[in-house]
Structure formats: structure tokens, C-alpha cells
Amino acid sequence: xxxxxxxxxxxxxxxxxxxxxxxxxxxxxxxxxxxxxLEMFSKPVVILPCQHNLCRKCANDIFQSANxxxxxxxxxxxxxxxxxxxxxxxxxxxxxxxxGVYGLQRNxxxxxxxxxxxxxxxxxxxxxxxxxxxxxxxxxxxxxxxxNIYCLSCQTPTCSMCKVFGQHKDCxxxxxxxxxxxxxxxxxxxxxxxxxSNDHIQAxxxxxxxxxxxxxxxxxxxxxxxxxxxxxxxxxxxERKQELVGLISRQQDDKLKHVRSLxxxxxxxxxxxxxxxxxxxxxxxxxxxxxxxxxxxxILENMAATARASNxxxxxxxxxxxxHFVIDTDDLADMLRNIxxxxxxxxxxxxxxxxxxxxxxxxxxx
Numbered sequence: 001x002x003x004x005x006x007x008x009x010x011x012x013x014x015x016x017x018x019x020x021x022x023x024x025x026x027x028x029x030x031x032x033x034x035x036x037x038l039e040m041f042s043k044p045v046v047i048l049p050c051q052h053n054l055c056r057k058c059a060n061d062i063f064q065s066a067n068x069x070x071x072x073x074x075x076x077x078x079x080x081x082x083x084x085x086x087x088x089x090x091x092x093x094x095x096x097x098x099x100g101v102y103g104l105q106r107n108x109x110x111x112x113x114x115x116x117x118x119x120x121x122x123x124x125x126x127x128x129x130x131x132x133x134x135x136x137x138x139x140x141x142x143x144x145x146x147x148n149i150y151c152l153s154c155q156t157p158t159c160s161m162c163k164v165f166g167q168h169k170d171c172x173x174x175x176x177x178x179x180x181x182x183x184x185x186x187x188x189x190x191x192x193x194x195x196x197s198n199d200h201i202q203a204x205x206x207x208x209x210x211x212x213x214x215x216x217x218x219x220x221x222x223x224x225x226x227x228x229x230x231x232x233x234x235x236x237x238x239e240r241k242q243e244l245v246g247l248i249s250r251q252q253d254d255k256l257k258h259v260r261s262l263x264x265x266x267x268x269x270x271x272x273x274x275x276x277x278x279x280x281x282x283x284x285x286x287x288x289x290x291x292x293x294x295x296x297x298x299i300l301e302n303m304a305a306t307a308r309a310s311n312x313x314x315x316x317x318x319x320x321x322x323x324h325f326v327i328d329t330d331d332l333a334d335m336l337r338n339i340x341x342x343x344x345x346x347x348x349x350x351x352x353x354x355x356x357x358x359x360x361x362x363x364x365x366x
Contacts, residue, residue, distance in 0.1 A: 042055045052092075061192040279302075
């Protein structure tokens with residue numbers, strides 16, 4: 001179906017009465033368009049905390065879509081909690097109290113401007129020439145017929161003559177205005193639903209971003225706690241190591257002290273015996289018998305005393321052995337290798353509050 005405009009409206013830059021005023025009014029109208037329904041604001045107009053404006057109905061549609069469980073004021077006497085949604089213009093989050101959108105302040109200034117605009121626009125339309133009025137689409141096949149119906153079968157606008165005598169006579173049709181209003185309503189609802197869906201997606205994204213930050217913080221905290229636990233184990237092992245090393249060192253020192261004291265005593269005895277042998281050899285060379293007898297008697301007495309004291313004492317067999325200091329760490333090593341996280345974590349990934357101070361179980365206490 002072909003159709004064309006019957007005439008062209010005057011452009012903003014054209015000359016003639018009302019041309020400049022029309023451009024001004026057109027610019028003003030652009031500032032009075034609701035970003036949701038794309039129509040001029042309808043009363044009452046509410047002003048959001050971010051200073052953007054919405055029709056109350058559009059704001060309520062967005063709010064209801066973003067908060068489906070929110071109970072309206074008139075549906076029950078139960079006081080409902082507040083809710084939130086995002087401004088469709090700037091994505092700023094709007095937090096409402098229990099009154100919902102009815103708790104938002106009305107923008108009386110914008111409402112007054114709309115009233116003035118409509119009055120001025122009505123006066124301008126009365127004063128403009130008939131050929132400057134609203135353009136009308138005309139049927140190309142029937143040039144005198146306006147496009148005033150919509151063919152539901154072919155899904156195209158057409159005129160009454162096409163329905164009666166033309167190619168759409170066997171088709172189902174509907175008034176163009178009703179189809180226009182229905183599709184405009186559907187598009188408005190689609191915009192509101194899409195805005196609400198975008199708001200929901202943005203909320204989910206924000207929640208997941210917050211979840212990522214929480215995961216990073218929890219991971220860092222758990223790493224620190226794990227490191228602290230292992231540091232404690234290392235400190236315990238180091239302390240016990242020093243105690244056991246001290247035991248070995250003390251017994252080693254005791255044994256060395258005892259053996260060295262025996263060495264000194266036997267060395268003293270050996271030195272005395274060597275001196276006595278030298279004295280006996282010198283006495284053997286004495287030519288005078290009285291002097292020899294006298295010195296030999298004294299040497300023999302000393303030899304007898306030395307013989308009695310020469311009973312060599314030595315440590316018992318295996319005294320030098322330190323093999324009794326044996327430690328079996330196989331079971332402990334296996335236990336350390338099997339250190340793992342305790343199962344005391346809920347299905348939701350959060351720890352039991354009672355175990356908040358003890359996040360890891362290392363299988364044993366030292």
C-alpha cells in the first residue's frame with residue numbers, strides 16, 4: 001500500500017508569521033518529553049532526587065517492575081517497606097520510602113510550564129493558516145482519500161476506498177487511531193519493561209561486583225589466617241627442636257666432661273710413673289751401697305703406692321654411643337602432609353559463626 005503526504009509543514013527556518021515562534025515552541029516541547037513514555041509529561045509530574053522528571057504513572061510502572069513484591073498502598077492495610085529503582089535518564093538509584101512513588105515531590109513548576117505551553121500551542125494552531133495545520137497522509141491510489149484505517153491482514157495502513165473497492169476488500173481492518181493507540185501503549189509498556197529489566201540487570205551486576213570484592217577480601221583473610229596457623233606450627237616445631245637439641249648437647253657435655261677428667265687423672269698418674277722410672281734408673285747407677293739401699297727403699301715404696309693407684313678406670317662399653325636420641329617423625333610427617341580444611345563450612349559458603357575464631361582444623365594440637 002503506497003501513501004504520501006498531501007502537503008509539507010512550514011520549516012523552522014521558513015519565513016512568514018509564526019515561523020520563529022513555532023521553532024521556539026518545538027524546542028520547548030523537547031524539554032517537556034517524558035524519557036519513558038516519550039510523550040509530554042502528564043500530571044502529576046514527580047521530581048527524582050537526581051532532579052530528573054517523570055510522569056507519576058511512568059515512575060510507578062518502573063517502580064512496580066523493579067519491585068514486583070512491593071505492596072501498593074491501597075491493596076492492604078499492612079504497611080509496606082520501601083523500594084528502589086534507577087532513573088531512566090542518568091541511572092541514579094532512587095530509594096523510596098513506604099509511600100512508594102507517592103512519596104516523591106511533585107514538580108509544580110514543570111506542570112505550570114506544560115499548562116502555559118498547551119495554551120500557547122492552542123492559540124498558535126488557531127492562528128496558523130489551514131495549509132499549515134497538521135499534515136495528513138493521503139492514499140496514492142485514491143488521492144482524495146485519507147489514510148484512516150489499518151489492514152490487520154496485510155499489516156499496513158490504508159484508506160476506506162481500498163477496503164471497499166480495492167485490494168483490501170477481503171481483509172480484516174481496524175480504525176487507524178485504535179491501532180495507533182494500542183501500539184503506542186505496547187511500545188510504552190515495552191520501554192517501561194525494558195528500563196525495569198535494565199535496572200534489574202544493573203542491580204544483579206552490582207551485586208556480583210560486590211560479591212567479587214567480598215570474595216577477594218575473604219580470600220585474603222583466609223590466606224592470612226592459614227599463614228598464621230602454619231607460622232604457629234613452625235614456631236612449635238622450632239621450640240621443640242631447640243629443647244631436644246639442648247638435651248643432646250647437655251648429655252654430650254656431661255660425657256665429654258667425665259671422659260676428659262679421667263684423661264687428666266690418668267695423665268697425671270702416667271707422668272708420676274715416668275718420673276719414678278727415671279728416678280729408679282738413676283738410683284741403679286749409685287756406686288755406694290748404703291746410699292743405693294736407702295734410695296731404692298724409698299723408690300720401691302713409691303712404686304708400690306703407684307701400683308696400687310694405677311688401677312685404670314675407663315667408661316663402660318658403649319659410653320660414647322648417642323644413638324638413644326632417636327625421634328620417629330614418620331607419623332607426624334604424614335599428619336602434616338594431610339593437613340586440610342575442616343568440613344565445618346555451610347552449603348552457602350559461609351562459615352559457622354561458632355567456628356568464626358577457628359577457621360582451620362589441622363587434625364591435631366601440639
